[in-house]
Amino acid sequence: MNFAKSAPIPAKLTSDMELKHRNTFGLDAIAEFAYDITSAEQLPALLKTLTEKKMAWRVLGGGSNALLPAQLPGATLLMNILGQEIVVVDGDGDGDSDSDSDSDSSNNGKHTLLAVGAGVNWHALVAWTLKHNLPGLENLALIPGTVGAAPIQNIGAYGVEVGQYIDSIDAFDTIDHVFVTLSQTACQFGYRDSLFKQHPDRFILTRVIFKIPEHWQARTHYAELAQQFSDPNSLPTAQQIFDAVCRIRCKKLPDPKVIGNAGSFFQNPLVTEDQHASLISQYPNLVSYPDKAGMRKLAAGWLIDQCGFKGQRVGAVGVYENQALVLVNHGGASAEDILNFAKSIQLKVHQQYGVQLAIEPNIF
Ligand code: FAD
Ligand code: NAP
Numbered sequence: 001m002n003f004a005k006s007a008p009i010p011a012k013l014t015s016d017m018e019l020k021h022r023n024t025f026g027l028d029a030i031a032e033f034a035y036d037i038t039s040a041e042q043l044p045a046l047l048k049t050l051t052e053k054k055m056a057w058r059v060l061g062g063g064s065n066a067l068l069p070a071q072l073p074g075a076t077l078l079m080n081i082l083g084q085e086i087v088v089v090d091g092d093g094d095g096d097s098d099s100d101s102d103s104d105s106s107n108n109g110k111h112t113l114l115a116v117g118a119g120v121n122w123h124a125l126v127a128w129t130l131k132h133n134l135p136g137l138e139n140l141a142l143i144p145g146t147v148g149a150a151p152i153q154n155i156g157a158y159g160v161e162v163g164q165y166i167d168s169i170d171a172f173d174t175i176d177h178v179f180v181t182l183s184q185t186a187c188q189f190g191y192r193d194s195l196f197k198q199h200p201d202r203f204i205l206t207r208v209i210f211k212i213p214e215h216w217q218a219r220t221h222y223a224e225l226a227q228q229f230s231d232p233n234s235l236p237t238a239q240q241i242f243d244a245v246c247r248i249r250c251k252k253l254p255d256p257k258v259i260g261n262a263g264s265f266f267q268n269p270l271v272t273e274d275q276h277a278s279l280i281s282q283y284p285n286l287v288s289y290p291d292k293a294g295m296r297k298l299a300a301g302w303l304i305d306q307c308g309f310k311g312q313r314v315g316a317v318g319v320y321e322n323q324a325l326v327l328v329n330h331g332g333a334s335a336e337d338i339l340n341f342a343k344s345i346q347l348k349v350h351q352q353y354g355v356q357l358a359i360e361p362n363i364f
Contacts, residue, residue, distance in 0.1 A: 118148025163189030
């Protein structure tokens with residue numbers, strides 16, 4: 001692991017680095033100065049220099065939730081800190097975790113703590129946990145990107161969010177110039193939201209400590225997953241859920257290696273029960289789900305589909321034919337092209353349903 005406090009080797013610097021292969025939209029982008037961050041200890045000196053020189057900087061993980069401009073002036077910090085280790089086995093529950101499974105009375109509170117470097121590939125980590133008999137993350141299989149970016153928007157899929165499994169996060173605070181450890185509560189995880197999303201660029205996440213409860217329960221309530229496990233007499237294993245999630249996603253989502261995309265381009269909007277009642281009276285087939293008290297979550301993909309965008313294409317940008325929430329780069333698109341197309345979708349959805357769609361990927 002690269003977490004030891006030895007004298008740091010300065011981050012390797014590459015000028016004019018091509019980032020086409022480090023963003024899943026496949027956009028042409030050049031980083032003026034790209035720093036290969038392989039250890040947390042490289043950050044204090046680097047951030048001090050960047051601050052003194054008043055140089056612009058930003059952090060990039062795998063670029064799977066990113067819209068990059070053609071030129072990235074100043075410093076781009078490529079988060080490549082590796083390493084993962086089990087730090088506590090059979091820890092006792094302290095009762096402060098917010099995880100779903102904690103609410104189950106059969107939970108004995110025992111857990112494993114797993115420390116993982118920010119640059120580790122997310123999907124590889126999920127596969128590794130299953131191999132090491134640490135189930136829990138399987139619904140989040142095949143989400144691209146790095147471990148360090150996962151808490152930023154509190155990645156979620158099939159009814160599970162990463163924040164449920166986070167004990168704490170080690171980060172460099174770029175305002176106070178100190179290392180901090182933030183508890184799960186301090187991270188303020190919400191629906192595709194966190195402290196880090198609310199305060200962009202303040203914290204550079206270096207390591208995530210996961211808390212995997214010993215007690216495990218299958219979560220297969222999303223329709224497409226439920227269809228795979230319809231026999232009530234045969235409960236699926238975590239590995240079977242992992243395999244099913246991978247199968248469903250491969251069928252439904254475009255592979256960024258083949259066609260550029262950043263997953264869902266818009267978040268599912270939340271509306272009040274009153275707004276929902278008014279919408280459903282006009283659109284009886286509206287797809288929505290109950291959310292926090294008094295709110296409903298609308299399926300943004302359904303709204304976009306109903307506006308006729310599914311499979312549409314304007315120049316190099318399009319809406320994916322199997323999933324209207326995903327914008328794709330057919331080749332040669334720029335961030336501006338994608339944003340212009342996104343604006344036309346936002347406008348039409350707003351005109352038709354009175355609902356504002358928020359963009360999910362981070363615009364650099
Ligand atoms: P990047 O895109 O590199 O960065 C995202 C943001 O995090 C940026 O603001 C960046 O500055 C910041 N950041 C990255 N690393 C750090 C760090 N170490 N410290 C501080 N800030 C950092 N998301 C979901 O929630 N659920 C899904 O099911 C899902 N499916 C997807 C499917 C596909 C095909 C694709 C392409 C994307 C999908 N996504 C999904 C979105 C994306 O994969 C996740 O948001 C992922 O966590 C982004 O990781 P990344 O390393 O690529 O981050
Ligand atoms: P889906 O299953 O077709 O569902 C469409 C939408 O309805 C989803 O956005 C989902 O909300 C919501 N939904 C479905 N069943 C639900 C339930 N039982 N309870 C509450 N909400 C429900 O979605 P999909 O496009 O195939 O994606 C499957 C999962 O992968 C979803 O969780 C989705 O968020 C995730 N995913 C995310 C991205 C991304 O880039 N963010 C990309 C691909 C897939 P939620 O989004 O809140 O789950």
